[in-house]
Amino acid sequence: MLLRHTPETLTDRSALTVNPAKTCQPVGAMYAALGIHNCLPHSHGSQGCCAYHRSALTRHYKDPVMATTSSFTEGASVFGGQANLVEAINNIFAIYGPDIVAVHTTCLSEVIGDDLGQIINKALADGKIPKGKRVIHTNTPSFKGSHVTGFANMTQSMVQYLSEHTGKGTGQINIIPGFVEPSDMAEIKRNLSMMGIKGVLFPDTSEVVNGPLDGRFHMYPKGGATVSQITSAGDSAFTVSLGRTASLSAAKLLDTKCGVPFTNLDLPIGISAMDAFVDCLRKTAGVSVPDSIMVERGQVVDVMTDMHQYFYGKKAALVGDPDQLVSLVQFLTDMDMKILYVVTGTPAGEKFEERIRSFTGDDTVIKYGAGADMFYFHQLVKSGKPDLIFGNTYAKYIARDEDIPLIRIGFPIYDRVGHQYFPVVGYRGAMRLMEKILNAVMDRQDRDAPEESFELVM
Numbered sequence: 472m473l474l475r476h477t478p479e480t481l482t483d484r485s486a487l488t489v490n491p492a493k494t495c496q497p498v499g500a501m502y503a504a505l506g507i508h509n510c511l512p513h514s515h516g517s518q519g520c521c522a523y524h525r526s527a528l529t530r531h532y533k534d535p536v537m538a539t540t541s542s543f544t545e546g547a548s549v550f551g552g553q554a555n556l557v558e559a560i561n562n563i564f565a566i567y568g569p570d571i572v573a574v575h576t577t578c579l580s581e582v583i584g585d586d587l588g589q590i591i592n593k594a595l596a597d598g599k600i601p602k603g604k605r606v607i608h609t610n611t612p613s614f615k616g617s618h619v620t621g622f623a624n625m626t627q628s629m630v631q632y633l634s635e636h637t638g639k640g641t642g643q644i645n646i647i648p649g650f651v652e653p654s655d656m657a658e659i660k661r662n663l664s665m666m667g668i669k670g671v672l673f674p675d676t677s678e679v680v681n682g683p684l685d686g687r688f689h690m691y692p693k694g695g696a697t698v699s700q701i702t703s704a705g706d707s708a709f710t711v712s713l714g715r716t717a718s719l720s721a722a723k724l725l726d727t728k729c730g731v732p733f734t735n736l737d738l739p740i741g742i743s744a745m746d747a748f749v750d751c752l753r754k755t756a757g758v759s760v761p762d763s764i765m766v767e768r769g770q771v772v773d774v775m776t777d778m779h780q781y782f783y784g785k786k787a788a789l790v791g792d793p794d795q796l797v798s799l800v801q802f803l804t805d806m807d808m809k810i811l812y813v814v815t816g817t818p819a820g821e822k823f824e825e826r827i828r829s830f831t832g833d834d835t836v837i838k839y840g841a842g843a844d845m846f847y848f849h850q851l852v853k854s855g856k857p858d859l860i861f862g863n864t865y866a867k868y869i870a871r872d873e874d875i876p877l878i879r880i881g882f883p884i885y886d887r888v889g890h891q892y893f894p895v896v897g898y899r900g901a902m903r904l905m906e907k908i909l910n911a912v913m914d915r916q917d918r919d920a921p922e923e924s925f926e927l928v929m
Contacts, residue, residue, distance in 0.1 A: 489846035490865065492790050493816030494883070496611035496621030497575050498524045499650060499717075501538055503625035504573035506656075506674020508695035511569040512538040515556055515587065515608075516577025531883040532653070532680040532891050537690060539563055539572075543579055551583050553590050560591075560606060561599040567690065571698055574608040575625060581612040605698060607632040617817040618882065619717050619792050622650045626674060626721040633698060634705040636729035644755060645707045645731065646672040647721050649714035649738055649794050650882070651896060653677040653694075658894035659713075659739070662749070665763055668756045671700045671707060681891040705729035709755045713748070714738045714794030715826075716819055737826075738794050739896045740904070741802025742771055767898035774905055775806060781912050782806040788855070790848045790862040791881035793819035793839065797826050799861060799880070802901065804830045808859075812836045812851040814843045845869070859911060876911035880904075 497514060501524050504512035514521035521540035528536040541547070541555040556574070563572055574587060587608040594600055609628040611621040626647060646663070648656050657677035663670045678694030704710075704725060710733035712722035722733040739748040745768075753760055775782070785808045789796055793815045800810055810831045815823070819839040827837050836851060849869045852860065860870050863881040870877035884890050894900040 485842070488841055488844045491816045491841070491844050492814055492848060492865075493617035493619075493792075494527060495524075495613035496616050496618060496624065497577055497613060498527050499618035499621030499623075500573075500575035500609055500611045500625040501525070501536070501621075502528055502618075502650070502676065503622045503629075503674045504575070505536065505679050506676040506695055507571055507573065507629070507701070508693075508697045509570035509691045510695065511563055511567055511572050511691075513559065513563065513572050513574045514538060514540045514577060515552060515574055515585065516541060516579045517543045520577040520579070520613075527883055528680070530885045533888065534680045534682065534891070536680065539567075541580075548579060548583070552580055552585050553593070556585075556587070556590050557594045557597065557599055560594045564599070564601050564604055569604075569691065571605040571607065573625060573628075574606065575611045575621065576609075577611070578613045581610065581614075605632065615818075617792075619650050619794070619817045623717045623720050626718065627724055629673060629701050630704070630721050630724045630728065633701045634725055634729055635702050636705040636731075639706055640708065641669075641703055641706045643669040643671055643703070643707045644752070645704045645710040645722075645725065645733075646670050647710065647712040647718040648672055648675075649712075649717035650792060651713075651738065651795075652890050652894065653679060653681040654890070654892050654894040655896040655900065658897045658900060662764065662897055663752070665761055666749075666752055666756070666758050667761075668752055668758060671704050672696060673701050673704065705731065707731050709733065711736060711748070711751060711755070715797075715822065716793045716817060718794075737801065738798040739900075740795065740798035741805060741901050742768070742775070742898070743801055743805055744798045745897055745901065764898070767902075771898045771901045771905070774902060778905070778909055779807070781909055782808055784809060785859060785912065786811050786855070786857040787859045787861060788812040788814075788848070788852050788857040790814045790845070790860075790866055793817050793823045795881055797823065800827055801830050802904065806905075810835045811855045811857050812848065813838075814848045814851070815839045816841070816843050849873075858915075859908065876915055878904075878907050878911060 501512045504510050518540050525536045525538050541552050541559050547555050591606050607628050609624040653676040656675050673696035675696045679692045682692045710722045710731050712718035712735045719735050725731045726733050737744045739745040787808050788811050813827050824837045860875050861878045864885045879887050
């Protein structure tokens, strides 16, 4: 039984997390690795860890997720996993033939203190890595950060290992999309194409975890950014990173290593954030915004204006990943909705709170980090009774208990389909979000409306 509290009476729990509002780093690292073409993610740890990470991604995307593991047993747990990883690398290239292997760590290997850089160098010296093939790694201890942190770490490692500056300018623009759906990545590329901009988007999971069913098994789907594309990112003219938590570190490293200037924007969810993204692309690439994009924007504004009475004053509570929350809060406030609570289990930092408050003011309760769990979020919802909840699958239990409509967004979503195919970024994504909100609001109004009585007149 949950006690009813006001936000001021909820005390911080420093030693206990109840239902964390996140999952662990390796899940995000594995997802980012899938965004490299012909890449096989590798989990350096036990079979159970790898099975969970694959299961989480497979359940969310409803597509098989391929990955390998170092298969730690008692010996490796005590003496280290160097022999396991060297043998694994040899077997992976001999049996599965990827272009690149992306290694991430688990809690066990992090506690032991395996030096993955040294192990990969040994595998190379021992001839375990074929000529022309690559192995990259990142450290993803699950006892800190979240799946968003793991995604950021793996994306940063792509730059560290692969991107090179040759001095031959390509005129292209790098886009680092952040932890978003494959449908969102495809939508970003579609907008680049509509504007006539040559771009490199990495990682890119479109047509990897949302590919078509053609009756054949594809170990490596045709999607993903190629190694050569990521390498060429070092010669690009500019980088646009989307989302501070998931993408900024890679953009900074690309600037430091290769001298590619960058700007960091919010995820283009909603009108204002998408406007900023389109304007940045326009200025950076020196192109005009085509009429086709302006038509899509006008349609979103039309729906927002026509249905404003359903958005105005509605109270919302949000839980999820920090980059998505920032843009979503801006979009909802643009529609004159009131934001009561914003919670993320990711250690997002003070800049996250500052960004949220720039849209909502001081009345919104904002919580991030280990103490910002689903139990805390449930207490907030119970105390404030919002009209709508925005969150992933695990928020449905709170929505059900409090009889509040849930708009599913974020990761993971296990009990619905469509997120892997229909974007929430861009103007089309804004239209879809408004449709979901309007349907939830109208369904509630229909349910709560008194039954109409009819009198038969003879």
